[in-house]
Amino acid sequence: MTRRVRLLVMAVGGTGLAALLVAACFDLPRFGGDQHPYGDRVVRASLARHTANTIASVNFDQRAFDTLGEMSILFASVLGTVVLLRQTRDEHRAAPEPEQVALPVRRYALLVLPVAVLTGLYVIAHGQLSPGGGFQGGVVVATALHLLYLGADYRALERIRPVGSYEVADALAASAYLVLGLAGLVAGTAFLADFLPYGTFNTLSSGGTVPLLNAAIGMEVACAVVVLLANFLDQAVEIEKEGET
């Protein structure tokens, strides 16, 4: 298998793929027209299941299997970061020193942190009603925790953020999403199907499993981002090579 033969095989495969893609593009509906076959079906399905936010219905109900893939991609990437950014044998951990931060900045951080946590939870909880959802709300909650690092110092953040329990919570949330999917099987419908009662439209309990999957994703994203930032912060602030003091 010389290089040239490998290139030839790649060229044949590539042209086949290109031909199929071009053929598929010609059958797509016209851009900018008023006739949207996919959009109409999605909106009809999401309204049938009393989910006000169509995107949340697509994410967590009609294509929940793709969201399972997205979640495991995030989980695997954070896992990769934990492995790569671990403290190697020739590195030592220097305790972070307390920092002097201007009083207004510290007071702002301590005031806005709970508000940001509440806003994140609000965005997660109303994922299927208004724009938002598990992913966005999870990131907001995780960023809110790090206001403490910005407002005070890394020592304070490490006190209230035990990384171990966040890793466990990350794994728990990921498996919660799976268990919710399996519950669909147990209930006699399909994997990740929306088997719960759909509730009344535009209320918090509408959409069957959509809010529950939203909550699972929200917790998973929040914990994953906290673990991700923990490893970045450890490397940037604490861990040093042997040579450095």
Added chain:
Amino acid sequence: MDDPLIVVALLLVAGSATAAVAVRDPARQALVLAVLGTVLAVLFTVLQAPDVALSQLAVGSALTPLLIMLSVRKVRRPKRREETER
């Protein structure tokens, strides 16, 4: 139709994206990326995609800059250490 709004948003995104490429220093690039994130969120809002805009806001305004700046600090630290008296 609100075409002028869409045109302005697209021009802003084009401008900040080119700036993000043109700026070479990582720290300054992180600043331009933060502004690019905000402007992209405005473009998604103008194109009536609030969920995408919310995702861009949540990630692009505080998380991405923090990740980039921490990496820049980690990479630049040994060099900076010789300059200071440590």
Added chain:
Amino acid sequence: MNGWTVAATAALAVGVGATVWGVATGPLRRRVVAQNLSTSLACPALLLLSEGYDRPSYVDLALLLALLGPVGTLVFARLLVEDLAADPPRTWGLTYAVAAFGAAVVIAVCVAAGPSRALVKLLVVGALLIGGNLTASRALSGGFAGSRRG
């Protein structure tokens, strides 16, 4: 293109456009101020859009930007403290002007929204926006003087 979207277009074109130019060129102190002002101008624009499109759910976008925008600027203020120590940014005039613009937009949208819970929500967004803007510029001009190891 009702009045609100025209105002939003103007705010975006003039305000955010200037910040994009400010963040791409010039000394570091001007770039960090431009980044801070970009979020403090984009948030009122989002409020104007939510009123112009008559979609109250877009206020969540402005709420999130008012909350996380200043956090992004705090990140830069915190991690660029050595580079900014040389000549800290001193543009209080511009910051106050942008804060005043934000307040004007919030008041205008509140008047349009009428007395209701949405009005209180807009006031919360306004408070977060102006408080965040001023705190972030305070942090930029020497808020983290003491911290050396980041």
Added chain:
Amino acid sequence: MNRRTTLLGAAEILAWWAALALLWLVFISAVDALELVVGTSAALVGAFAAWGTRRAVSGW
């Protein structure tokens, strides 16, 4: 942790809880029973976060 600090801590958590629950009421568009339940529990989480951060900053 003598009685006085626990009392102060509890009062602080209650204050934050009430404030954040009020904020939740401001955020939501329609008020119904489930919203109130979810709101108060989210506000409790926020209150504990606030209490934890204040203690972490002031140093145990």
